[in-house]
Amino acid sequence: MPLLPETELNNKPVKTLKIIQSEVQSTNRIALSVDCVIFGFDENKLKVLLIRSDMKKFQSKWSLLGDLVKPDEDLDTSAYRILKQRTGLDHLFLEQVHTFGSIGRHPGGRVVSVAYYSLINVQHHKLKILDNELHWHDVDSVVDLAFDHQDIFNTCYCRLQKRVQEHPLGFSLLPNKFSLRELQNLYEAILGVKLDRRNFRKKFFAMDFLIDIDEIEENVPHRPGKLYKFNYSKYEKRDKKWVGIDF
Amino acid sequence: MPLLPETELNNKPVKTLKIIQSEVQSTNRIALSVDCVIFGFDENKLKVLLIRSDMKKFQSKWSLLGDLVKPDEDLDTSAYRILKQRTGLDHLFLEQVHTFGSIGRHPGGRVVSVAYYSLINVQHHKLKILDNELHWHDVDSVVDLAFDHQDIFNTCYCRLQKRVQEHPLGFSLLPNKFSLRELQNLYEAILGVKLDRRNFRKKFFAMDFLIDIDEIEENVPHRPGKLYKFNYSKYEKRDKKWVGIDF
DNA sequence: TTACTTTGTGTAAGTTTTACACATTGCTTC
DNA sequence: GAAGCAATGTGTAAAACTTACACAAAGTAA
Numbered sequence: 001m002p003l004l005p006e007t008e009l010n011n012k013p014v015k016t017l018k019i020i021q022s023e024v025q026s027t028n029r030i031a032l033s034v035d036c037v038i039f040g041f042d043e044n045k046l047k048v049l050l051i052r053s054d055m056k057k058f059q060s061k062w063s064l065l066g067d068l069v070k071p072d073e074d075l076d077t078s079a080y081r082i083l084k085q086r087t088g089l090d091h092l093f094l095e096q097v098h099t100f101g102s103i104g105r106h107p108g109g110r111v112v113s114v115a116y117y118s119l120i121n122v123q124h125h126k127l128k129i130l131d132n133e134l135h136w137h138d139v140d141s142v143v144d145l146a147f148d149h150q151d152i153f154n155t156c157y158c159r160l161q162k163r164v165q166e167h168p169l170g171f172s173l174l175p176n177k178f179s180l181r182e183l184q185n186l187y188e189a190i191l192g193v194k195l196d197r198r199n200f201r202k203k204f205f206a207m208d209f210l211i212d213i214d215e216i217e218e219n220v221p222h223r224p225g226k227l228y229k230f231n232y233s234k235y236e237k238r239d240k241k242w243v244g245i246d247f
Numbered sequence: 248m249p250l251l252p253e254t255e256l257n258n259k260p261v262k263t264l265k266i267i268q269s270e271v272q273s274t275n276r277i278a279l280s281v282d283c284v285i286f287g288f289d290e291n292k293l294k295v296l297l298i299r300s301d302m303k304k305f306q307s308k309w310s311l312l313g314d315l316v317k318p319d320e321d322l323d324t325s326a327y328r329i330l331k332q333r334t335g336l337d338h339l340f341l342e343q344v345h346t347f348g349s350i351g352r353h354p355g356g357r358v359v360s361v362a363y364y365s366l367i368n369v370q371h372h373k374l375k376i377l378d379n380e381l382h383w384h385d386v387d388s389v390v391d392l393a394f395d396h397q398d399i400f401n402t403c404y405c406r407l408q409k410r411v412q413e414h415p416l417g418f419s420l421l422p423n424k425f426s427l428r429e430l431q432n433l434y435e436a437i438l439g440v441k442l443d444r445r446n447f448r449k450k451f452f453a454m455d456f457l458i459d460i461d462e463i464e465e466n467v468p469h470r471p472g473k474l475y476k477f478n479y480s481k482y483e484k485r486d487k488k489w490v491g492i493d494f
Numbered sequence: 495t496t497a498c499t500t501t502g503t504g505t506a507a508g509t510t511t512t513a514c515a516c517a518t519t520g521c522t523t524c
Numbered sequence: 525g526a527a528g529c530a531a532t533g534t535g536t537a538a539a540a541c542t543t544a545c546a547c548a549a550a551g552t553a554a
Contacts, residue, residue, distance in 0.1 A: 021356055029277060031275055032359060069348070071275065073350070074350055075346060099361050101316070101321060112316075114348070166494065167494060168494055179532090187492065196512075196513075198533090201533080220521085221521060221530075221531090222519085222531040224521095224531090235494065243412065244412060244542095246412070247456065428500080443544075446543065449503095468499075468552055469501080469550085
């Protein structure tokens with residue numbers, strides 16, 4: 001790929017670091033925030049963790065967990081900081097989804113927000129809800145959030161629905177050891193559909209990423225199911241070509 | 248969804264607009280930019296439009312087309328502005344992909360960049376390359392871009408490869424009327440694979456979104472193929488359930 | 495008219511998906 | 525401890541889809 005020669009058509013001057021720096025400084029600066037949609041799975045329902053808005057204007061509304069990004073903080077770092085602060089948990093699944101930047105989206109001025117979603121195992125978290133303003137909501141009952149958080153939530157929920165079909169995210173919402181029934185309930189809750197039990201099992205056994213740990217459920221009032229773990233290391237090694245055009 | 252009563256655990260004060268505004272003002276502001284990966288399809292190759300870096304530090308490198316987001320400009324608007332400026336074209340396909348915000352990514356200071364990709368019909372654009380610094384590059388030969396643009400490019404290219412299999416994006420890269428051979432060449436170029444000609448046709452005919460416009464190719468040195476248009480309005484009306492768990 | 499190149503088409507084999515029912519296990523309760 | 529309950533665990537046949545593959549027909553070039 002040859003470089004083009006300098007010509008009179010190259011009418012833009014080469015910029016020195018100084019010029020660039022002053023452009024970056026100037027008035028072109030905008031507040032950046034991160035908002036996290038934190039999903040959990042409890043009592044066979046998909047849940048999302050919300051907080052009461054701390055703004056007078058939205059006092060009766062719920063909102064996502066978020067904060068301004070610090071000037072010396074990576075975006076992902078910022079999202080992890082929020083997760084850690086609010087859930088007490090580390091090493092959570094986290095994925096950036098979309099950046100929301102409509103001019104009027106925030107009453108405090110121009111704030112552009114990078115949306116993430118995260119998946120947590122509610123068992124681990126249960127012990128730690130100290131903050132009375134936090135609340136787990138059924139995803140179905142999430143309506144009319146503060147700011148544009150309803151948009152953000154919807155976008156993240158759709159993303160989760162798509163991703164969970166193509167990647168083994170779901171296991172982050174379950175205990176380490178789970179039964180196939182729990183796994184199926186999870187998929188049904190996320191996707192909002194009923195699945196055939198036999199075909200569901202066949203599918204997962206065929207993928208061959210479940211480890212039979214030779215334990216069974218306890219304290220269930222019926223025949224206990226076998227427990228499994230997800231074989232992450234086998235999953236990592238797989239190489240899947242995926243060419244399948246279909247609209 | 249009952250609101251929680253105020254308690255002493257609600258230790259955060261409700262914030263007035265003033266407080267919020269001052270938080271948004273303060274030092275927490277960051278420069279925001281948009282970078283566009285503009286794809287084209289020409290001579291059976293997938294191309295990307297690059298510009299020579301305007302920074303001294305990266306003088307010998309190519310970079311994506313981008314600009315700072317103006318304080319009163321939506322993100323998408325900003326991306327469209329860049330597209331319009333650089334290609335002269337309106338109403339292009341555009342999709343936001345990811346936001347890149349590593350601390351050290353830009354030498355001019357903290358700049359967070361929202362990445363988009365766009366698809367253009369090179370026929371329309373050809374007449375308008377006035378700017379000698381712009382250049383179409385084969386995607387295969389894109390290496391060592393300025394800043395973190397190689398990352399951004401890779402991410403957008405992967406996104407395109409995925410999306411083009413699930414949505415009818417590809418047609419934005421082709422002339423309005425196209426032959427099945429052109430369509431297949433496009434898919435092969437984007438995905439980097441060879442596809443079986445008969446099965447490819449069968450697939451598209453089965454999807455039933457191609458309109459046979461009863462014209463044939465001209466000026467080809469062999470039996471001319473039939474030309475088709477994509478039936479967008481039929482596509483919009485389709486409702487596809489898509490439940491297919493597969494890692 | 496011949497040679498060349500590319501279009502257009504069908505089928506059989508293999509694979510995947512779907513729909514569907516019954517015996518088994520462990521717990522509960524009577 | 526027998527009977528009833530509620531869930532687990534398992535297989536098969538039909539349908540749908542995917543793959544591999546070859547030859548006649550159309551138009552161009554010489």
